Amino acid sequence: MKKAFVILLVSLCLLPLFAAGSKEESTALDTIKTRGTLRIATEGNWTPWTYHDAADRLTGFDVELGALLAESLGVKPEFNEVPWESILVGVEQNVFDIACNGVGYTAERAEKFYFSDPYLYTEAVLVVRNDNDAIKSLDDLKGRKTSNSPNSTYAQLAENLGASVDYVDTLGETMMMIEQGRVDATINAKGSVESYLAEHPEARIKVVQTFPGEPVCYPIRKGEQTDSLLEAINSFLAQARADGTLTNLSVKYFGTDLSKAE
Amino acid sequence: MMLEVRDVRKNFDGLQVLDGISFDVEKSDVVAILGPSGSGKTTLLRCLNFLEKADAGRIVLDGRQADLNRATKAEIAALRRKTAFVFQNFNLFLNKTVLDNVTLGLTAGAGMKKTEAREIAVEMLEKVGMADKIASYPSQLSGGQQQRVAIARALASRPEIIFFDEPTSALDPELIGEVLTVMRRLAEEGMTMLVVTHEMSFARNVSSKVLFLEGGRITESGPSKEFFSNPKEERTKAFLRSIEYSKES
Amino acid sequence: MNERLWSILVESFPKLLGYGIRVTVPLTVFSFSIALAVALLVALIQYAKVRGLQQICRFYIWITRGTPLLVQLYIVFFGLPSLGIKLPAFTAAMLVLGFNEGAYMSETIRGALEGVSRGQIEAGYCVGLTFPKIMWHIALPQAFRTAFPALGNSMISMLKETSMAATISVMEMFRQAQVINGRVYESLGLYLEVALIYLLFCTFLTFLQRRGEKRLSGYGGKNS
Numbered sequence: 001m002k003k004a005f006v007i008l009l010v011s012l013c014l015l016p017l018f019a020a021g022s023k024e025e026s027t028a029l030d031t032i033k034t035r036g037t038l039r040i041a042t043e044g045n046w047t048p049w050t051y052h053d054a055a056d057r058l059t060g061f062d063v064e065l066g067a068l069l070a071e072s073l074g075v076k077p078e079f080n081e082v083p084w085e086s087i088l089v090g091v092e093q094n095v096f097d098i099a100c101n102g103v104g105y106t107a108e109r110a111e112k113f114y115f116s117d118p119y120l121y122t123e124a125v126l127v128v129r130n131d132n133d134a135i136k137s138l139d140d141l142k143g144r145k146t147s148n149s150p151n152s153t154y155a156q157l158a159e160n161l162g163a164s165v166d167y168v169d170t171l172g173e174t175m176m177m178i179e180q181g182r183v184d185a186t187i188n189a190k191g192s193v194e195s196y197l198a199e200h201p202e203a204r205i206k207v208v209q210t211f212p213g214e215p216v217c218y219p220i221r222k223g224e225q226t227d228s229l230l231e232a233i234n235s236f237l238a239q240a241r242a243d244g245t246l247t248n249l250s251v252k253y254f255g256t257d258l259s260k261a262e
Numbered sequence: 263m264m265l266e267v268r269d270v271r272k273n274f275d276g277l278q279v280l281d282g283i284s285f286d287v288e289k290s291d292v293v294a295i296l297g298p299s300g301s302g303k304t305t306l307l308r309c310l311n312f313l314e315k316a317d318a319g320r321i322v323l324d325g326r327q328a329d330l331n332r333a334t335k336a337e338i339a340a341l342r343r344k345t346a347f348v349f350q351n352f353n354l355f356l357n358k359t360v361l362d363n364v365t366l367g368l369t370a371g372a373g374m375k376k377t378e379a380r381e382i383a384v385e386m387l388e389k390v391g392m393a394d395k396i397a398s399y400p401s402q403l404s405g406g407q408q409q410r411v412a413i414a415r416a417l418a419s420r421p422e423i424i425f426f427d428e429p430t431s432a433l434d435p436e437l438i439g440e441v442l443t444v445m446r447r448l449a450e451e452g453m454t455m456l457v458v459t460h461e462m463s464f465a466r467n468v469s470s471k472v473l474f475l476e477g478g479r480i481t482e483s484g485p486s487k488e489f490f491s492n493p494k495e496e497r498t499k500a501f502l503r504s505i506e507y508s509k510e511s
Numbered sequence: 512m513n514e515r516l517w518s519i520l521v522e523s524f525p526k527l528l529g530y531g532i533r534v535t536v537p538l539t540v541f542s543f544s545i546a547l548a549v550a551l552l553v554a555l556i557q558y559a560k561v562r563g564l565q566q567i568c569r570f571y572i573w574i575t576r577g578t579p580l581l582v583q584l585y586i587v588f589f590g591l592p593s594l595g596i597k598l599p600a601f602t603a604a605m606l607v608l609g610f611n612e613g614a615y616m617s618e619t620i621r622g623a624l625e626g627v628s629r630g631q632i633e634a635g636y637c638v639g640l641t642f643p644k645i646m647w648h649i650a651l652p653q654a655f656r657t658a659f660p661a662l663g664n665s666m667i668s669m670l671k672e673t674s675m676a677a678t679i680s681v682m683e684m685f686r687q688a689q690v691i692n693g694r695v696y697e698s699l700g701l702y703l704e705v706a707l708i709y710l711l712f713c714t715f716l717t718f719l720q721r722r723g724e725k726r727l728s729g730y731g732g733k734n735s
């Protein structure tokens with residue numbers, strides 16, 4: 001009994017850590033300009049958003065666009081390659097200023113973060129094993145089994161459609177689940193699936209439906225100090241849209257212009 | 263003839279511990295096996311009950327033959343039904359009560375009913391004076407008490423012959439007497455016993471026959487009275503003298 | 512702490528606890544049963560020095576203790592299907608955890624068996640018992656007493672190792688925390704919360720273990 005009480009006490013003592021991060025006097029934008037760098041969180045292993053090319057240099061759609069954003073603010077970009085789970089937490093805790101990682105907008109995420117205007121509109125795909133003729137669209141998913149990783153926003157969609165979800169850690173494992181017949185399908189980002197197929201042409205899967213996915217926006221910390229930063233980012237995006245930069249980058253990395261809503 | 267032993271040999275790491283042992287034991291004989299340390303007395307006893315595998319040798323026990331080196335599991339089991347063994351370190355089953363120690367061989371070994379086994383066990387425990395401790399565990403008993411329980415355990419299977427391997431060597435001096443008393447009573451009741459011992463009083467007064475083992479051979483044997491009063495061999499005499507000497511000191 | 516975080520924690524706690532009770536605990540119990548059975552068999556085979564089987568047992572122990580649990584899980588779940596063996600996730604987790612911990616436990620039991628004095632075994636033979644009977648009546652009960660604390664530790668280890676089953680798609684307590692986190696992004700709070708539940712389970716097991724140790728503290732002692 002005593003032990004349990006001590007445990008409870010200790011965990012309660014740790015909770016204050018969740019309290020909001022440090023308070024600043026100046027705005028975030030000012031701090032960035034003074035510092036001279038924009039601290040960017042990115043994964044570095046997600047083709048074609050953020051990845052290492054053959055010469056092992058960090059590159060990708062988000063990497064290039066992020067560098068342009070930093071330039072527009074008059075600072076240098078500082079790319080921090082971290083795992084997905086650390087990215088949003090890092091932004092929230094002011095370890096990073098922004099995440100350039102194809103972050104999709106969701107209402108739940110918007111509770112915690114400011115999101116910029118959308119700069120890309122992703123598509124999602126429904127993938128099944130190549131001998132599966134029973135599932136042709138999202139409507140066929142009811143009562144079926146799908147697979148995703150725990151951080152995927154598409155898992156929620158699958159459940160809403162009446163499917164159950166088995167969770168594994170990587171896209172590759174999701175594809176294995178389909179190939180081994182452990183699950184019937186997966187809903188996933190189109191870019192990710194196309195990259196996978198490019199690297200694994202022998203994969204016994206096929207895409208049966210394509211549909212609009214989430215809009216991609218930049219997440220930054222929520223709060224008074226970041227209002228001006230949000231404004232600056234949005235005006236950069238408006239400019240990049242107007243002068244064709246967004247379109248050009250999109251075609252370069254995705255093969256098509258995804259910058260416009262459908 | 264209760265037990266015929268012929269030509270037992272055993273080699274341990276190049277040392278010939280038993281070098282052709284042969285002797286006979288009649289029914290109701292109480293044979294004391296004496297000799298200097300390391301002369302192979304314990305090894306001999308253990309070979310006779312197949313606790314060690316002799317290199318060679320034959321025995322005939324109560325009409326049943328066996329080769330000490332090549333006996334099958336079934337032959338060994340059959341012979342062990344006629345024998346019992348009392349160890350220097352008692353070797354009681356530590357997780358069983360005194361009663362269960364005595365009945366286990368009967369119930370789990372011979373398939374006897376629990377009630378019948380219990381009757382026999384109580385009878386044997388009374389014989390050794392341990393009936394009041396049937397619910398105790400070995401860890402609660404003194405050495406002398408444990409050894410008496412071990413003897414009751416040996417008796418319960420109604421053996422033809424009991425092997426005693428230095429039954430009092432691990433006991434404190436004041437506890438030796440109670441065990442020797444029990445053994446004496448058994449002898450008087452006509453039990454055939456083969457006893458490796460250092461207790462000269464027992465050898466002299468209770469045993470009917472003595473075997474003197476040295477260097478892996480029986481160098482002298484005979485009725486105990488004769489052995490002690492009129493030893494023939496020089497080595498035997500030296501041994502007896504050393505016993506007397508150590509007794510005096 | 513802000514309201515949002517608090518309500519997330521309050522909402523998720525029964526969910527996580529539910530998965531703990533419905534998945535983590537049964538997985539632990541089944542895996543442990545398998546491990547115990549395997550450990551007993553392997554320990555006895557080695558103790559009795561059964562020719563042929565003894566070598567197989569040593570090989571099994573060597574392989575199982577020399578490869579990471581995670582790798583074993585992947586081999587069984589993702590790898591075996593290419594040989595035509597497709598096990599459901601929970602079954603795969605149960606078998607791998609069982610055989611994995613079983614290897615360690617078998618060494619514990621073997622050591623405990625060897626700690627039972629040889630003399631008692633010999634006495635067993637002399638009163639007419641066969642090897643199986645000696646094991647059952649004399650050696651295993653005493654070995655079990657000696658091995659109990661270590662076996663208890665194995666069970667507690669296993670409870671925590673069940674979290675690895677998440678990697679092969681078993682929806683258990685930790686994975687559930689990950690899934691919730693994927694939506695609400697409260698890593699610290701959620702993972703502390705699930706850690707707390709693991710801690711509660713393990714503390715309870717430790718308590719049972721201590722009670723068991725007291726009960727088993729020696730024959731003829733004041734607790735027997």
